Amino acid sequence: MKILVCVKQVPDMESRFRPDAAGVWYAETDLAFRVNEYDEYAIEQGILLKEQLGGEPEITVLSVGPDRVVEAIKKGLSMGGDRGVHVQDPAAHLKDPFQIASIIATYAKAEAFDLIFTGMQSLDRGSTQVGVTVAEALGYACATTVIGFEYADGTVTVKRELEGGVKGTVRLKTPALVTCQLGLNQPRYPTLPNIMKAKKKEIRVIPVAELLQQQARLVMADFHAPARKGTGVVLEGEVGDQVDRLIGILKDKTAVLR
Amino acid sequence: MKTLLIGECRNGKLLDHTYELFGFASQLGAETVMLLVGSEGALPSFGGTVYLADAGKYGEYNPDLHKRLVQAAVEREKPDYVVFMHTSYGWDLAPRVAALLQAPQVSEVVALAEGGFERPCCSQKMRQIVKPDGAPAVLTLQGGAFPAQIPGGTAQLQQVDVEGEGRLEFLGYEAAARKGVDLAKAEVIVSAGRGVGKKENLPVIAELAKVLGGEVGASRPVVDSGWMDPGSQVGVTGQTVSPKLYVACGISGAIQHLAGMKKSGFIVAINKDRDAPIGEVADVLVVADVMQFVPALTAKLSK
Numbered sequence: 001m002k003i004l005v006c007v008k009q010v011p012d013m014e015s016r017f018r019p020d021a022a023g024v025w026y027a028e029t030d031l032a033f034r035v036n037e038y039d040e041y042a043i044e045q046g047i048l049l050k051e052q053l054g055g056e057p058e059i060t061v062l063s064v065g066p067d068r069v070v071e072a073i074k075k076g077l078s079m080g081g082d083r084g085v086h087v088q089d090p091a092a093h094l095k096d097p098f099q100i101a102s103i104i105a106t107y108a109k110a111e112a113f114d115l116i117f118t119g120m121q122s123l124d125r126g127s128t129q130v131g132v133t134v135a136e137a138l139g140y141a142c143a144t145t146v147i148g149f150e151y152a153d154g155t156v157t158v159k160r161e162l163e164g165g166v167k168g169t170v171r172l173k174t175p176a177l178v179t180c181q182l183g184l185n186q187p188r189y190p191t192l193p194n195i196m197k198a199k200k201k202e203i204r205v206i207p208v209a210e211l212l213q214q215q216a217r218l219v220m221a222d223f224h225a226p227a228r229k230g231t232g233v234v235l236e237g238e239v240g241d242q243v244d245r246l247i248g249i250l251k252d253k254t255a256v257l258r
Numbered sequence: 259m260k261t262l263l264i265g266e267c268r269n270g271k272l273l274d275h276t277y278e279l280f281g282f283a284s285q286l287g288a289e290t291v292m293l294l295v296g297s298e299g300a301l302p303s304f305g306g307t308v309y310l311a312d313a314g315k316y317g318e319y320n321p322d323l324h325k326r327l328v329q330a331a332v333e334r335e336k337p338d339y340v341v342f343m344h345t346s347y348g349w350d351l352a353p354r355v356a357a358l359l360q361a362p363q364v365s366e367v368v369a370l371a372e373g374g375f376e377r378p379c380c381s382q383k384m385r386q387i388v389k390p391d392g393a394p395a396v397l398t399l400q401g402g403a404f405p406a407q408i409p410g411g412t413a414q415l416q417q418v419d420v421e422g423e424g425r426l427e428f429l430g431y432e433a434a435a436r437k438g439v440d441l442a443k444a445e446v447i448v449s450a451g452r453g454v455g456k457k458e459n460l461p462v463i464a465e466l467a468k469v470l471g472g473e474v475g476a477s478r479p480v481v482d483s484g485w486m487d488p489g490s491q492v493g494v495t496g497q498t499v500s501p502k503l504y505v506a507c508g509i510s511g512a513i514q515h516l517a518g519m520k521k522s523g524f525i526v527a528i529n530k531d532r533d534a535p536i537g538e539v540a541d542v543l544v545v546a547d548v549m550q551f552v553p554a555l556t557a558k559l560s561k
Binding site for chain 1 (some may be wrong): 259307319343344347349356358360363364378380383384388389390391425429431432434445448471472473478481482483484488494495503510518523524525526530534535537540543544550554558
């Protein structure tokens with residue numbers, strides 16, 4: 001069995017974001033990058049399946065982006081992936097979800113993976129499109145927003161998370177792609193021996209030009225902070241002072257403190 | 259300009275947020291038709307054309323067939339926009355429809371903007387404006403962004419059919435887990451988010467709740483990490499609450515959480531990040547570390 005896990009590297013979401021020179025996306029200056037949280041669930045599920053099948057499947061960890069994304073691939077390899085693919089693209093952030101999906105699909109087509117795991121969305125762009133669009137391009141069955149995953153004999157049974165705590169159970173046959181939602185599993189921390197082992201694993205570099213065959217369907221026009229609708233009071237400063245001011249406000253504005 | 263709106267049924271009922279699609283179309287000033295995989299017993303209150311496909315035949319969740327039903331309606335109506343809600347149904351089906359139509363897709367639209375559509379990014383902290391290049395364009399709308407509108411009237415039904423079978427077999431719905439605490443009745447809720455740091459810190463939150471005479475709630479990551487019971491989760495996939503006082507401790511404010519608590523009477527948020535989206539709904543935002551501020555607050559209130 002061949003498994004592909006697609007990972008994206010995204011900034012820490014507690015960062016302060018500023019527009020780039022073109023004003024269409026964030027500037028990378030001062031940002032710390034890490035593996036997109038949803039993709040960590042995708043990596044973990046791939047590894048759990050490999051373990052379930054006695055170690056037979058081979059897991060490829062792929063990322064599209066500039067050289068910094070090699071760190072995200074290495075994280076996947078140190079968690080238990082077997083080999084990495086870096087689609088080298090310094091301008092990946094300017095491509096639309098359709099182009100990113102097309103790039104991944106062009107690579108994956110030649111590899112004939114049985115199962116593909118992706119996150120359900122990225123924390124930065126959050127289009128929820130890339131996974132499904134890869135599946136459509138490859139003609140794979142696809143289930144999204146998965147919080148439960150079982151595999152037996154070429155059949156995948158998943159639980160999809162719907163609204164209001166309701167779940168929907170869906171069965172599909174491989175080849176298939178699933179997009180992973182928070183809560184699917186508990187991603188493992190790489191151990192030191194595994195981090196050392198990962199350093200020896202192959203990471204193949206493919207220039208994006210070899211895989212890009214599609215024009216963008218979206219034009220990125222602007223990037224800005226939302227207008228603050230909140231009319232709330234912001235309390236900053238020393239903790240003791242903040243406590244006193246908050247208690248004053250609660251006495252004044254709510255009936256909760258008597 | 260014309261929009262094809264994609265309604266949504268679950269367990270035989272039309273979902274309320276379907277009316278937000280009409281709210282959007284009205285802001286756009288567009289002519290409107292709807293496609294619904296449902297039944298004659300669950301039609302929207304809308305006097306225009308409704309392409310109705312029988313959910314008994316096609317299933318409520320069968321994306322391989324639903325995307326082709328949408329395609330059939332698109333071929334007949336030639337809309338400028340095909341519009342879904344950004345829900346587990348919409349974000350699942352919309353990219354499949356976009357792929358089939360070779361159309362651009364803009365996800366989670368929150369507003370119309372000059373030259374395109376505004377959508378959130380960076381965990382709701384920022385906004386981007388994107389413009390679809392080509393028609394029709396596929397859109398999904400963020401829940402709550404466009405006020406619901408009930409057009410009224412009796413639907414003019416059009417039959418729509420496709421042949422074939424889907425590759426996904428839908429085995430059924432599973433009801434929500436039994437609620438632990440009924441947070442809906444609580445007057446005060448103190449909720450713990452990821453900013454609390456670790457499970458061992460949770461008693462600090464419980465002590466504040468006790469001093470305020472309230473219950474303890476949780477954001478989704480806290481429940482997913484196994485720190486708290488799923489019954490205590492506030493948000494779209496948990497409980498929707500409206501206490502007199504809601505205290506969000508270390509909760510950044512994912513849209514799913516905000517939708518579940520923004521109708522609270524008074525909202526206090528404690529967060530290190532001054533720009534966290536929770537600040538959008540908070541009456542008071544305390545910029546502080548939860549583990550420093552909350553014990554100090556509890557101590558002062560206990561006196």
